[in-house]
Amino acid sequence: MNLSLLLLLPGLAAAQDAPPPVAPETATSATTLDRVEVTGSRIKQSDAVTSQPVAIISRAQIDQSGATSIGEFLQDMTASGKALNAKFNSSGNFGYPSDGGGIGAGSAQVDLRNLGSNRVLVLVDGVRWVNESSASGVSGSADLNTIPLAIVDRIEVLEDGASAIYGSDAIAGVVNIITRKKFEGAVVHTKFGSYGHGGDDVEADVTAGTSGDRFNGVFSASYVKSKAISASEWARSSVPTPGGGPAGSSGTPQGRFIFCDPGITTPGTPGFCDPDTADWFDMTLNDGTTTPNYNGGAPTGPGGTYHGFNFTADGFNFAPYNLLLTPSQRTSIFGSASFAISDSVSLHGKVLFNNRKSTNQAAPEPIFVGPFAGTGGIADTISIAANNPYNPFGIDLCAVASPTCGDGTANFGFITKRPIELGPRIFKQDVSTWYFNVGIDGSNDWGPRGMDWNIDAVHSENQADQHFTNGFNVAKLKLALGDVNVCNATPGCVPLDLFGGEGRPITPEMFGYVTAPQHDSSKQVLDLVTANLTGDLWQMGSDRYAGFAVGFEHRRYEGDFTPDPLRQSGESQDSFAAPVSASYHVNEAYAEVLVPWLSSFSTDFALRRSQYSTFGGATTGKAGFRWQPMEDLVVRGTWSEGFRAPNLGELYGLTQFGDTLVDPCGSATHPGPIDPSFAAACGAQGIPTTFTQANTQIIKFTGGNPDLQPERSKNYSFGAVWSPSWAENLSWSRRMDFEFDYYHYKVTDAIQAPDTQALLNGCYDGSITGTACSGFTRGAGFQLNPPTDFLDNLGTITTSGIDFKTTWLSPELSWGQLSASLQSTHTLKYDAVDDEGNHAQRTVGLEVADSAIPDWQTNVQLGWHKADWNASWNVRYISAVDEDCGNAGTTPSTGCVNPVGLHELPATTYHDVQVGWSNAFGAQGLKVALGVNNLFDKEPPVCVTCSLNGYDAGTYDLPFRFWYMDLQYKF
Structure with a gap:
C-alpha cells in the first residue's frame, strides 16, 4: 500500500467524525500525488507521511461535526488542551488574568499539548493571522472566531514544534487553515440547532466561485447567530x-x-x-x-x-x-482571486471582513x-x-x-x-477584523526540476470595543x-x-x-512581507532530489489597549487596568534542506534567525528523519528548538485579578482548625486561631514585565506509521492503518506568573522562604493585602505523552461500506517548576484553576456509507481527574469531606451522531443532515473548585443535548 493514501484517511486526520469512506477511484488517483507543501515544511514533497505528525482535517469532517466555529471543532481534538470558547462567561467579574492578554471574552482559541493558546501559531494559507484583542488587553493568541467556517477548505494541524520553520509562537504546534481557492458554481448553506434550554443556533452562508484558464475567484458571505443559555436552566x-x-x-x-x-x-x-x-x-x-x-x-x-x-x-x-453559553453573532465577507499573468507568474489576493458581537453576563x-x-x-x-x-x-x-x-x-x-x-x-463586545493580502507566485526552470517562489504582503487588524x-x-x-x-x-x-x-x-x-x-477598547495590527523560494538543489538518484527552501519575513506588531478612564484611575469597582500602546518589529530569515540519502531514508534540517527590536536576536534549529524500511512502514522523528517572543501585553500590561485563594491561616470556605503545617507561621505573625478570611476572593495585581526575555524550548518526537498490506482488499477489510507518536516538550525561561496559591501555601508551611514570600503582607484585621503576581521568565514547563491513531475501512458490500477510526492521547507528564524549584499545582490528572489535564483523551468514530446515504457515530472519552479539597472547602455532598482530601471528577463519555442524505428528495446537489451532539444528555462532572458555573468549561461539554439540521444546496 502506498503511504501517500494516508492523506485521505479520516481516522488519522483529526479527532472528529469521519467523512464518507473514500471511493476506490479516489484512492487510485492518490498514488500519483503531485508535490505539495504540507504544514511543517516549506519544501514541496510527494510523501504524505513526513518526519513530523500532521493531522489533515477535511471539509467533510468539519461538516459532519455539527460545529459552529473552527475553535469549537479543534477543541475536541485529543491533543487539545483548555482554551477559551463560548462556554466561558468571565468578562471582568474576576478581573484580568496575569498574562497581560486580557480576558478574551467571546473569542475561541486553540491549545495544543496543554501549553497554552499563546504557544500555538495560527496561519491562514501559510501566513500568520492577527492576534485578538477583545477590548481587555493585548493578547498573544489568535481568535478563531475571526475566521468564518464557510471559507475553510481543510485544516492542517502540526502536532510538533516548528519555530525554525515559522518563527515565534510555534512552540506547541501550528494550525494552518487552508481557504477555498478553486470553486465552481455556488453553494447555499443553512443550519439550525438548539440545546432545548436556549442556545439556539442559526447559520446561513453562500459561497460562489468561478475559474478559467487564467482566473480563479471565490466569494463567500456568512452569518452565524448563537443565543445564550442562562445558568438558571441547569439544576x-x-x-x-x-x-x-x-x-x-x-x-x-x-x-x-x-x-x-x-x-x-x-x-x-x-x-x-x-x-x-x-x-x-x-x-x-x-x-x-x-x-x-x-x-x-x-x-x-x-x-x-x-x-x-x-x-x-x-x-x-x-x-x-x-x-452557561454566551451569545454571539458573527457576520463575514470573504473574497479571493488569482490571475495568471503568464504561464509562470500569477497574482493573487484575499480580503476578509469579520464582525463579532458577543455578550457576557x-x-x-x-x-x-x-x-x-x-x-x-x-x-x-x-x-x-x-x-x-x-x-x-x-x-x-x-x-x-x-x-x-x-x-x-x-x-x-x-x-x-x-x-x-x-x-x-x-x-457587550463588538469586534471587527480586517485582512488584506496581495501577492505574486512564480516558477522558473532553475535546478533539476524547476523552482517555485512567492511574495506576499499582508495588512490585518483586530479592533474591539466593550461596553460595561x-x-x-x-x-x-x-x-x-x-x-x-x-x-x-x-x-x-x-x-x-x-x-x-x-x-x-x-x-x-x-x-x-x-x-x-x-x-474599553483595544486594537492589534499585524503588517508583514514574506518571500519564499523552494525547489531542488541536485539529483541524488533516478527519482530522488535534494530539496530546499529559503525565505525572509518582516513583521510589525502594534497593540493598543484603552481601558475606561474609571479603570485607569482606580475608580471602577469592576477592576483596575492601565493603558497599553506599543509596537515592535522583527526581521527573519530561514533555510531548510531535505536530503533523500536513500529511497527509503531521508533527513531534513532547518535553521531560522530572528532579529527583534525589543530584545535582540534568536536562532532556532530543527532536524528530522524519515525511514521507510518496508512499503508498509514509515518510522519518523524530529528534534527542534523553539522560542516565543513576549507579546505586547506580556511586556506592558498592568491590571488586577480577583483570585479565589484560600488563606492558610483561616479559610472563608472551610472555617475551623487550620492545617497544623500552617499553624506555626500564622501564630508567628500574631494571627489569632479564630481568624477567618473575610472574602473568598483576594485581589492581586497582575501584569507584564518590560524586561522579559523570549521563552526557549526543545522538543522531540518519535513515531511510526504502519499500513499493513495483509489487511488490504480482504473480505472484511479494504485497508487498515496505525499511527504512533511519542512527544516531549521542555520550555525554559517560561513566561508565567507564580502560582499564587502554591506560593502562599509554601510560605506558610515553610517549604518556601526568602524573597518569594515578601509579597504576602497583612493589613487591617490580619486580612491579606493584595499581592503582586507579575510575569517573569520563571522556570521550566515539561510535558510528554503518546498519540495513537488507527483507521479501518471495509470493502464495499451490498448493504454499504463501514469505517472506523480512533485517536487517543495519553499525557504522561506535565510539570511546571519556577526558578526556585517550586512546583505549580497543575499536573496530569488534577483539576486546578478551572483547567484539567486528563491522562487519557480518546475519540472513536464509526461510519457507514451507501450511495447517497451516510451515518456517523462519534464517541469522545475523557478520563477521570481529581481536585484538591483544600482549594474548595468541606462539601460532603460532592465528596470533599476534609481540607486535605481529593474529590474525583469521574470519567466522562460523550456520544455524537449524524445521518446525511445527498441528492435528497431527488434534487441533485441538495444535502440534508440531521445530528445530535451529546446524545445521552451527559452532564459534566461537578467541579467544587471551579469558578462561576461549577464545571470546567475548557474540558467538558455543556450539560444539555444539542440537535441540529443542516441543509446545503450546490448548483
Whole structure:
C-alpha cells in the first residue's frame, strides 16, 4: 500500500467524525500525488507521511461535526488542551488574568499539548493571522472566531514544534487553515440547532466561485447567530455555589457588616476594637427585615434584626445570574482571486471582513467598602459617617484611626451589599477584523526540476470595543457614604443606603449617582512581507532530489489597549487596568534542506534567525528523519528548538485579578482548625486561631514585565506509521492503518506568573522562604493585602505523552461500506517548576484553576456509507481527574469531606451522531443532515473548585443535548 493514501484517511486526520469512506477511484488517483507543501515544511514533497505528525482535517469532517466555529471543532481534538470558547462567561467579574492578554471574552482559541493558546501559531494559507484583542488587553493568541467556517477548505494541524520553520509562537504546534481557492458554481448553506434550554443556533452562508484558464475567484458571505443559555436552566445552579460547596459570595443582598463599636467591649479583652477582632461584629440582616434594629448594641440578641454571618447559610449564590453559553453573532465577507499573468507568474489576493458581537453576563456587582475589601485601592479607604441618614449603628465606621472612633483606633472591617435590584452586570463586545493580502507566485526552470517562489504582503487588524453597564464608581461611593453634609454640597450626590437589605431596596436616584457605564477598547495590527523560494538543489538518484527552501519575513506588531478612564484611575469597582500602546518589529530569515540519502531514508534540517527590536536576536534549529524500511512502514522523528517572543501585553500590561485563594491561616470556605503545617507561621505573625478570611476572593495585581526575555524550548518526537498490506482488499477489510507518536516538550525561561496559591501555601508551611514570600503582607484585621503576581521568565514547563491513531475501512458490500477510526492521547507528564524549584499545582490528572489535564483523551468514530446515504457515530472519552479539597472547602455532598482530601471528577463519555442524505428528495446537489451532539444528555462532572458555573468549561461539554439540521444546496 502506498503511504501517500494516508492523506485521505479520516481516522488519522483529526479527532472528529469521519467523512464518507473514500471511493476506490479516489484512492487510485492518490498514488500519483503531485508535490505539495504540507504544514511543517516549506519544501514541496510527494510523501504524505513526513518526519513530523500532521493531522489533515477535511471539509467533510468539519461538516459532519455539527460545529459552529473552527475553535469549537479543534477543541475536541485529543491533543487539545483548555482554551477559551463560548462556554466561558468571565468578562471582568474576576478581573484580568496575569498574562497581560486580557480576558478574551467571546473569542475561541486553540491549545495544543496543554501549553497554552499563546504557544500555538495560527496561519491562514501559510501566513500568520492577527492576534485578538477583545477590548481587555493585548493578547498573544489568535481568535478563531475571526475566521468564518464557510471559507475553510481543510485544516492542517502540526502536532510538533516548528519555530525554525515559522518563527515565534510555534512552540506547541501550528494550525494552518487552508481557504477555498478553486470553486465552481455556488453553494447555499443553512443550519439550525438548539440545546432545548436556549442556545439556539442559526447559520446561513453562500459561497460562489468561478475559474478559467487564467482566473480563479471565490466569494463567500456568512452569518452565524448563537443565543445564550442562562445558568438558571441547569439544576445545579440552585446549590449554594456552582460546584456544590458551602461558600457562595459574602456580597449578599442582605448585606454583611464587620465592625467594632467602641462603646461595647467583650469581657476579658484588653481594650476596644482589638486587632484580634474578638469584640467585633460579623453579622448580616435577618431575612424579612424591613427596618434594621441595632438594638442598643445588641444586634444579634433578642429584639435585634441581625445574626452572625455564616457562609453556608448566608453566602450568596451567584450562579443563576451567569451564562452557561454566551451569545454571539458573527457576520463575514470573504473574497479571493488569482490571475495568471503568464504561464509562470500569477497574482493573487484575499480580503476578509469579520464582525463579532458577543455578550457576557455576571451577577449584580457587589459593593465592597472598607479595609477588609482588600482591593488595594479607593474602596479600602472608605469610611461611613455616623450622620449618613441610613446608618443604623449611630457611630462612625472608620477605615483608619480617627478621634471620632472611641479610643482613636480604626473600627471598620467592611460592609458588603449585593444590589440585586440593579440587575446583572452586562459586558457587550463588538469586534471587527480586517485582512488584506496581495501577492505574486512564480516558477522558473532553475535546478533539476524547476523552482517555485512567492511574495506576499499582508495588512490585518483586530479592533474591539466593550461596553460595561451596571458597574459602580468607587469615588462616588465614597462621597455617598461619607459625611452627609459634604455629599449634600456636591452636585448630584445622593446619600447611599447599604443597610436595608432586600426589604429596603436602593432607590433609582441613588443608583443614578454611583453607577457608571464604562467603555474599553483595544486594537492589534499585524503588517508583514514574506518571500519564499523552494525547489531542488541536485539529483541524488533516478527519482530522488535534494530539496530546499529559503525565505525572509518582516513583521510589525502594534497593540493598543484603552481601558475606561474609571479603570485607569482606580475608580471602577469592576477592576483596575492601565493603558497599553506599543509596537515592535522583527526581521527573519530561514533555510531548510531535505536530503533523500536513500529511497527509503531521508533527513531534513532547518535553521531560522530572528532579529527583534525589543530584545535582540534568536536562532532556532530543527532536524528530522524519515525511514521507510518496508512499503508498509514509515518510522519518523524530529528534534527542534523553539522560542516565543513576549507579546505586547506580556511586556506592558498592568491590571488586577480577583483570585479565589484560600488563606492558610483561616479559610472563608472551610472555617475551623487550620492545617497544623500552617499553624506555626500564622501564630508567628500574631494571627489569632479564630481568624477567618473575610472574602473568598483576594485581589492581586497582575501584569507584564518590560524586561522579559523570549521563552526557549526543545522538543522531540518519535513515531511510526504502519499500513499493513495483509489487511488490504480482504473480505472484511479494504485497508487498515496505525499511527504512533511519542512527544516531549521542555520550555525554559517560561513566561508565567507564580502560582499564587502554591506560593502562599509554601510560605506558610515553610517549604518556601526568602524573597518569594515578601509579597504576602497583612493589613487591617490580619486580612491579606493584595499581592503582586507579575510575569517573569520563571522556570521550566515539561510535558510528554503518546498519540495513537488507527483507521479501518471495509470493502464495499451490498448493504454499504463501514469505517472506523480512533485517536487517543495519553499525557504522561506535565510539570511546571519556577526558578526556585517550586512546583505549580497543575499536573496530569488534577483539576486546578478551572483547567484539567486528563491522562487519557480518546475519540472513536464509526461510519457507514451507501450511495447517497451516510451515518456517523462519534464517541469522545475523557478520563477521570481529581481536585484538591483544600482549594474548595468541606462539601460532603460532592465528596470533599476534609481540607486535605481529593474529590474525583469521574470519567466522562460523550456520544455524537449524524445521518446525511445527498441528492435528497431527488434534487441533485441538495444535502440534508440531521445530528445530535451529546446524545445521552451527559452532564459534566461537578467541579467544587471551579469558578462561576461549577464545571470546567475548557474540558467538558455543556450539560444539555444539542440537535441540529443542516441543509446545503450546490448548483
